[in-house]
Amino acid sequence: MTQTNNNMTVNPDLAMERAKCNFNVLEVTHIFDGGERNTLQRKKIEDVALNSGASKDALGEEHMSPKEKYENAVRKSCIYATMMKNELAELSGLESFGVSSPVIRRTADAFFKEVSPFLLHLGMFVPTIMGQCTPEQQSYWLPRALDMQIIGTYAQTELGHGTFIRGLETTATYDPETEEFVLHSPTLSSYKWWAGGLGKTVNYCIVVAQLYTKGECHGTHPFIVQIRDEDTHVPLPGIKVGEIGPKMGFNTADNGFLGFDHYRIPREHMLMKNAQVLKDGTYVKVARHGKLTYGTMVFVRVVLVNEVAFNLAKASTIAVRYSAIRRQSKPKPDEVEPQILDYVTQQHKLFIAIATAHALQLCSTWLWESFSAVLAQMKGGNTDTLPEFHALSSCLKAISTSDSAHLIEQCRHACGGHGYMISSGIPNLYNFVSATRTYEGDYTVLLLQTARFLVKAYEQAEAKKPLTPTVSYLAHAFSGSRATWDNSPDGIIRSFQALAAGKTAVCVTNMRKRMRAGLSQVDAWEMSTIQLVAAAEAHCRAVIADTYRKEIVRLTANSSPNVKVVMDQLTTLYLYYWALERTGDLLMFTSVSQKDLVDLQIAYEELLLKIRPNAVGLVDAFDLRDELLHSTLGSYDGRVYERLMEEALKSPMNKEPVSDAYSKYLRPMMKGKL
Ligand SMILES: CCCCCCCCCCCCCCCCCCCCCCC/C=C/C(=O)SCCNC(=O)CCNC(=O)[C@H](O)C(C)(C)COP(=O)(O)OP(=O)(O)OC[C@H]1O[C@@H](n2cnc3c(N)ncnc32)[C@H](O)[C@@H]1OP(=O)(O)O
Numbered sequence: 001m002t003q004t005n006n007n008m009t010v011n012p013d014l015a016m017e018r019a020k021c022n023f024n025v026l027e028v029t030h031i032f033d034g035g036e037r038n039t040l041q042r043k044k045i046e047d048v049a050l051n052s053g054a055s056k057d058a059l060g061e062e063h064m065s066p067k068e069k070y071e072n073a074v075r076k077s078c079i080y081a082t083m084m085k086n087e088l089a090e091l092s093g094l095e096s097f098g099v100s101s102p103v104i105r106r107t108a109d110a111f112f113k114e115v116s117p118f119l120l121h122l123g124m125f126v127p128t129i130m131g132q133c134t135p136e137q138q139s140y141w142l143p144r145a146l147d148m149q150i151i152g153t154y155a156q157t158e159l160g161h162g163t164f165i166r167g168l169e170t171t172a173t174y175d176p177e178t179e180e181f182v183l184h185s186p187t188l189s190s191y192k193w194w195a196g197g198l199g200k201t202v203n204y205c206i207v208v209a210q211l212y213t214k215g216e217c218h219g220t221h222p223f224i225v226q227i228r229d230e231d232t233h234v235p236l237p238g239i240k241v242g243e244i245g246p247k248m249g250f251n252t253a254d255n256g257f258l259g260f261d262h263y264r265i266p267r268e269h270m271l272m273k274n275a276q277v278l279k280d281g282t283y284v285k286v287a288r289h290g291k292l293t294y295g296t297m298v299f300v301r302v303v304l305v306n307e308v309a310f311n312l313a314k315a316s317t318i319a320v321r322y323s324a325i326r327r328q329s330k331p332k333p334d335e336v337e338p339q340i341l342d343y344v345t346q347q348h349k350l351f352i353a354i355a356t357a358h359a360l361q362l363c364s365t366w367l368w369e370s371f372s373a374v375l376a377q378m379k380g381g382n383t384d385t386l387p388e389f390h391a392l393s394s395c396l397k398a399i400s401t402s403d404s405a406h407l408i409e410q411c412r413h414a415c416g417g418h419g420y421m422i423s424s425g426i427p428n429l430y431n432f433v434s435a436t437r438t439y440e441g442d443y444t445v446l447l448l449q450t451a452r453f454l455v456k457a458y459e460q461a462e463a464k465k466p467l468t469p470t471v472s473y474l475a476h477a478f479s480g481s482r483a484t485w486d487n488s489p490d491g492i493i494r495s496f497q498a499l500a501a502g503k504t505a506v507c508v509t510n511m512r513k514r515m516r517a518g519l520s521q522v523d524a525w526e527m528s529t530i531q532l533v534a535a536a537e538a539h540c541r542a543v544i545a546d547t548y549r550k551e552i553v554r555l556t557a558n559s560s561p562n563v564k565v566v567m568d569q570l571t572t573l574y575l576y577y578w579a580l581e582r583t584g585d586l587l588m589f590t591s592v593s594q595k596d597l598v599d600l601q602i603a604y605e606e607l608l609l610k611i612r613p614n615a616v617g618l619v620d621a622f623d624l625r626d627e628l629l630h631s632t633l634g635s636y637d638g639r640v641y642e643r644l645m646e647e648a649l650k651s652p653m654n655k656e657p658v659s660d661a662y663s664k665y666l667r668p669m670m671k672g673k674l
């Protein structure tokens with residue numbers, strides 16, 4: 001049944017798939033990693049972190065109690081943190097470890113099937129210190145945080161409010177007598193809720209609270225707050241803190257609650273880069289843009305696009321490898337059962353997942369570069385590009401997390417019953433990624449932020465004023481004719497832009513009509529929000545399609561011919577897929593005909609067949625080590641059934657031949673003695 005490949009026993013179907021792959025897998029790995037140098041560096045980091053076996057558990061996390069799971073995650077976080085401080089820090093080329101290294105973050109996934117309780121420390125606490133402190137504050141807090149002498153989290157959301165930050169109720173009232181802020185939770189709904197690591201792990205947190213000084217409220221501001229003793233870890237007087245209980249995922253992250261009873265912190269613990277309170281209580285606004293205190297959220301939204309691309313790459317690797325070894329049904333009676341990957345419907349489920357992982361990965365790099373440019377401009381005092389960037393990062397966060405969650409679930413469907421096993425790895429991926437659609441700004445809420453920008457941009461276009469780059473296509477929205485359909489990649493991208501422009505125009509027209517009919521601006525906006533969300537989604541799809549196409553053309557300029565072909569096929573597949581998903585819109589806003597759409601469907605199906613022989617090669621090119629996949633179905637060797645059985649036998653339920661439940665309940669019931 002099996003054959004040996006590089007000292008590994010590999011399922012013959014997978015071996016056959018690899019033999020027929022016609023492109024250089026490593027070249028595609030380099031494209032996905034952003035260059036050969038990055039691949040080499042990633043592999044070195046993975047070797048150091050994973051070859052010692054420290055990431056492995058004797059007993060699977062899924063068989064542990066919640067308390068054991070948490071303690072095990074802390075244990076491994078400490079091992080990984082120590083590695084990061086020592087050997088990994090140097091390897092990843094970081095002066096300070098962790099924060100900007102997606103490779104370090106990804107490698108950590110070998111240690112945690114869910115997430116590390118330190119995720120918020122590195123993902124938000126440290127970035128907030130970097131982004132919201134004055135230089136003096138930073139020089140005090142950052143070394144302590146990076147050295148893990150203190151561990152922190154980001155406590156913004158409250159029981160009563162997550163989305164509407166201006167509605168937060170926690171107060172920080174300045175007392176000039178003692179030069180302290182008094183933190184207080186006036187209501188149950190003002191309790192901080194959700195912060196990762198808050199329940200048991202951290203001793204500090206960033207708390208976002210309404211700032212009061214000299215009797216006036218100045219809105220929400222961030223504070224750094226000690227909540228547990230640095231030695232004993234006991235919660236400090238005036239602090240009520242705990243863990244919020246079981247969740248769909250994130251069960252090793254001890255998300256917590258936190259309340260304050262007139263709890264005092266020194267004045268210097270307000271993070272004062274963007275606004276200050278002087279000793280006498282005078283409030284001084286420093287920042288040139290009112291929303292700079294939201295900066296950590298913008299950073300995480302950017303990071304999340306990359307994060308979900310990675311998780312989608314994992315799910316598609318699992319599902320494609322499994323589909324290559326799984327044989328089912330007998331459409332041709334004289335032939336053996338086909339690999340399920342040969343079913344065109346299966347290819348339809350899976351190849352879009354591979355293409356989307358590429359699209360999001362390349363968009364995330366582009367978004368990161370745009371973010372760096374915006375930060376550089378802001379350093380020089382120019383915040384002009386921030387609104388466009390906020391609109392862009394908001395919609396990319398919303399669409400990337402939503403599409404990835406949907407496609408990961410589709411990968412599970414593609415794995416049939418076995419995909420439902422925790423050991424397949426897919427449920428954990430789904431539970432993690434579906435949360436990303438909500439946290440750091442809910443899907444709808446963020447798309448409405450983008451819609452605000454689109455409507456303003458549309459009005460600028462209408463007034464023939466200059467437009468910023470990502471919405472420059474709106475300048476063509478007033479030609480009066482429908483966009484000409486053309487099924488070339490560039491033609492499809494132009495059509496996506498026409499959809500976004502057309503939908504935005506419909507929203508503006510409807511809002512104006514509603515206002516003329518007597519609705520207030522707020523109510524007219526509210527009544528149009530379904531369409532506004534759709535317009536923002538269309539805009540984002542146009543941005544992703546355009547960026548993916550341009551980046552792949554650029555990155556494959558010097559690639560070998562077959563790599564160029566397969567990368568072009570994936571990009572085209574992405575464009576065809578979304579055009580076919582939006583046929584109604586295309587009929588409304590472009591000149592596409594019924595025949596064009598029938599032809600496009602045929603072209604899409606033919607493309608699936610062209611990609612089919614390279615499918616396993618494409619997921620191998622993600623180069624995800626088995627330790628990162630945590631999957632019985634997706635391991636490189638394809639020994640699926642063997643692994644499923646090995647995992648089943650590990651179940652504590654199989655430790656005893658007869659369950660205690662037999663003598664306690666079953667037997668009495670069956671003997672009529674219950
Ligand atoms: C060493 C140890 C190692 C050990 C172990 C190893 C571990 C491995 C870990 C490795 C880590 C590596 C690091 C990487 C980690 C990456 C992963 C990170 C994952 C982190 C997990 C996070 C978990 C979740 C956290 C959270 O959810 S935090 C809370 C987030 N909350 C939100 O996002 C709330 C959403 N709401 C809002 O943003 C706002 O309220 C709103 C935008 C919806 C509305 O705001 P507001 O009401 O104030 O504004 P208006 O609507 O009135 O708009 C006014 C104008 O302001 C503009 N605006 C709004 N926001 C912004 C902005 N951010 N920037 C710019 N402009 C903005 C509007 O557009 C309006 O403009 P206009 O008036 O011109 O239209």
Ligand SMILES: Cc1cc2nc3c(=O)[nH]c(=O)nc-3n(C[C@H](O)[C@H](O)[C@H](O)COP(=O)(O)OP(=O)(O)OC[C@H]3O[C@@H](n4cnc5c(N)ncnc54)[C@H](O)[C@@H]3O)c2cc1C
Nearest residue numbers: 154155156157161162163194195196435438439440441444
């Ligand atoms: C796993 C996880 C980890 C988290 N970690 C943290 C953390 O570390 N720190 C932290 O501070 N927070 C954290 N959060 C909280 C998270 O940021 C919020 O849950 C998120 O921002 C959504 O806010 P909400 O829960 O108030 O939802 P709500 O705003 O109550 O949303 C509920 C529904 O109402 C809709 N809605 C709300 N407002 C509007 C509107 N204006 N227009 C139209 N529809 C609207 C939404 O679309 C949604 O469908 C975490 C959440 C999760 C799930």
